[in-house]
Amino acid sequence: MKQPKIDKVIFWTGLIMICAISLPILISPEKTTEIFSMILGFITGRFGWLYLWVTVIFFGLLSWLAFGKYGTIKFGTAEDQPEFSFPSYLAMLFTSGIGIGLMYWGPIEWAYNYIAPPFGMEPQSVEAGDWANAYPMFHWGFTAWAIYCLPALPLAYALHVRKQSTLRISNACRGVIGKYADGLLGKVIDVIFMVGLVGGVGTSLGLGTPLIGQGVSHLLNIERTLTVDIIIVLCWTALFGTSVFLGLKKGIKRLSNVNTYLFLTLSLFVIIFGPTVFIISAFTESVGIVLQNFVRMSFYTDSIGQSGFPQGWTIFYWAWWVAYAPFMGVFVAKISKGRTIRQVILAQCIGGTLGCWLAFAILGNTSLYFEINKIVPVVNLLNESGAPAAIIAVISTLPLGTIFLLIFLVLGFIFLATTIDSSAFALASVASKELHPDQEPARWHRFFWALVLSTVAISLLYGGGLSTLQTLSVITSFPVVFILILMTVSFIKWIKEDEINRTDKQKEKLEKKVG
Template sequence: MRAKSGVLKGLNPTVTIASKVILIAFILFIVILANKAGQYFETLSTFLLYNMKWFSIGLVTLVVGFLAYLMVSRYGHIRLSENDDDKPEFNFWAWIAMLFSGGMGIGLVFWSVAEPMWHYASNPFTKGLTDEAASMSMQLTFYHWGLHPWSLFVIVALALSYFSYRKGLPFTFRSILYPLVGERIYGPIGHVADIITVAVTAFGIAQTLSLGVIQINSGLEQTFGIEVSLMTQSILIITLCTIAVGSVLSGVGRGIRLLSQWNMLLSLLLVLIVLAIGPTRYVLNIFMESTGNYMQNLVSMGLWTDTQSDSGWQSSWTAFYWPWWMTWAPFVGMFIARISRGRTIRELIGGALIAPTVIAFIWLSVFGGSALKMEQNERVAYQQQTAISSAETQIDTGEFAGGQILNATKKDSTRALFTLFDNLDGAILGNLLSVLACILLATYFITSADSGTLILCILDAAGDTEPPKSIRILWGVVIALIAWVLIYAGGLQAIKYASIIIGFPISIFILMMGVTLFYSIRREPKPWAMLPQHVHPCEEQLDGPVEHLNPAHKTD
């Protein structure tokens, strides 16, 4: 299974032109039909959620199980490179920083307070605004940001790394089809696969960048009084995308690596400050408790489809999240593969699946847990005040309807994090934390944009990991345009509906790559077959030569 000599060198004109045409048509469609585009997105996404929810939920859980099997199986020793003694390009800590910054940065900052608040107010399993609801809210948030989304990234990274680094095929999505169609991946079939991947990847990157810009604008408005408007958001997109293009021009080894490490340091600083001045004991307890609840209920949560009541909650959350992660899977998976050459299958799955999940749980516990504790304190104070008022006036003032953070979240999810900061320990510190959060969002925006731009360029350049600088600039402009039109079309709701639609074709790809990867990986030599002949455990039982055990021999 080796690539033809001389095929797919330089820019692939078919993929480059066709993908740009599709994306430009999408941009024009939204600009021309701005008032109706959001309605079209909503109609089609509702249809997919109603009829295909079972498929996306089952697929993601299946991927988690498949990766867990590969990690502990005999295939875990396989090194994702041509030679079994190759070393990884990046050290472990630089690798972890880059894959986390490229994978979840903006979304995790955005939802770290907002999502627990929404689940605390209402979820299908407990009564809202209770202690039980607080525990359940963290369990559900862990579920949406844990092993399941990262498994989508890892399966793409693993398949691309295996077929490209191990088998010498192009570093593009067409290579996952090789076991099915053979050399025809270099023709129209391969072009279609790459075109779809490019279009979905560009959209997936842009939708989260637009999410980040909206939250940065909210933070600036709350801290400095800068108006929340399309003009402000447009300026932010232009500024941050310009910086991102400069970073991607400098390459992975410099700009992207350094910015990713900066992100991790700034994230750590923010976590330590909130942990120190917030409800520390509560946060540590809820981290332990929520992790245990998550692990105990992982299978049941992963297969739950709200069959009986079909309340709509799951369609708004889980069934939205999974397609959203799928739109990110080509980009993040390719980026993880790009920085993971030389690692074994076990290292890639263990590092890129478990380590970011633990980091995400810590982040969610610190910010989401702090917000929950403040809400509970306000609820207790309200109940005490209500009891006193009722005793004096004999008037029932009603049930607790939520504290400052929850009410701010219901009004605008982008304000949840900044409202938490305002309530931590004084206005000055709250403003400082808000500024740090805006800086963090901006740097996550840049690292997501530059790593995403690099991946799009690699796809255009037929798998060349060092694509031309001109195409890097062009893709930076296109991503900025898509992010802008998504905000123009209706902000968060338009992004949400479009994510569900765009994620569906990628789910088919993910299913196919799981099948082709397993088919190919089963044909790898067994670990004992790769040992020198003099230590082979079956040597005395072999009558003839053992050329078939030569580690240099790999069957197609």
């Protein structure tokens, strides 16, 4: 089988747009940051309600699909079997979806909520402490994974059921926009996805690089410098470039499996040797708070108090997930052949949520325990030295701290590598002219986008613009919201049309038998 050719229009337009956006950030990061921050403030301030309503509707729609009559629809023919075992499938979903973000926010997000809590609570009070780790579990829970899951369904349906020859976001909108998916509108949709994905990866690198750099400097007792950060990004490039080159089964699957085993080992270690009773008790209380207040948290805008909490956290998170969602859709669609709608939804929304909750239960509650028992001054370190320093201090204080820190850094390193090589795979898929269900993008093409991602990261790291790229990813999520709506409507239209066709065929067969 010949290797898929590139779609030159999407390839070059996407690349030019990425360069056009990166150059101003590199040349004038402060001015660009100021402009982007104004745009971000306008979107989250004026349209925050849109993100809240849309995400709740997405969650409700997925619940209806998973437990309704359409849940048994298989992505493929009746004879098609899943390409990956369920543990490997779950590992690939989890590790590609969360990146190093979970390792960053897991030990520290509670502290921000403790200092500046929601609902007008008194900072650093007992009530603020109760809610401190509940909100991260909400932000990384069912709703977040519903946003990730939704685009996977129309993309998987288009690829494995409708047998469309390309794995593009625009193709999943074909049920609504029809022939325009092959024209200018389709190209615009795909390029918006590519730019948004690069911004999303920039967000992950912006979080991960300082954290890994801080950990390396602590282990080796050296100063964290720009050179150290660049060496880390180059090592990432080598790792995820090799993984992308090897492909799904030999590269991404193996990285995901290794990472999952490391994650479970690390979690088990902390449960055994950490503050076990506090971890379990605090986690139990957080689950109760989330389940009891899920609706309130989902619609909280603080329009009277104007604290900015929902805009700075919940709405920002939903926008970040939306920016990443089409990428997850492309990747999940590719690996979901032979699985049903119900299996895909439950694997992401239940499996992904439980994985994230495990991290926050263990890392977050251990960190909170160290703070309230005055073992590690987490809040002071956060205020004076920044989040990476506070995180590394918490990890280093655990029993066998040096060994644990090394495992933590390796885990975070592979987490981000898995996300980035999945991103490169998605970029190459969208920019390919034809990509049949059993094909992967050309190796050179996947490797090229891996190099693009690392080059942009190193350039912006040198110019101080990674934080601006993070803001960009959230800004680009605004048009993506409407693309996700188009994909959803298209998907619902397809499955209803196909159900009618199946019913008509069954009637014809029955009539022939009777006749």
